[in-house]
Amino acid sequence: MRIKIILKNCELSGTLPAFIGSMTGLRRIDLSFNNFIGPIPN
Numbered sequence: 752m753r754i755k756i757i758l759k760n761c762e763l764s765g766t767l768p769a770f771i772g773s774m775t776g777l778r779r780i781d782l783s784f785n786n787f788i789g790p791i792p793n
Contacts, residue, residue: 752776753776753778754776754777754778755780756777756779756782757780757781758782759783759785760783760784762785763782763785763786763787764785764788765786766787766788767782767787767790767792768792769792770792771792772792772793773792
């Protein structure tokens with residue numbers, strides 16, 4: 752399964768949840784123009 756997550760310019764903030772790193776079907780994620788802090792999960 753190919754998963755795309757696009758949450759561009761949604762005024763999101765905080766840290767990215769760890770489960771994002773384990774989503775094996777994730778092919779694209781666009782979180783631009785938000786206010787996330789911290790590392791990108793592996």
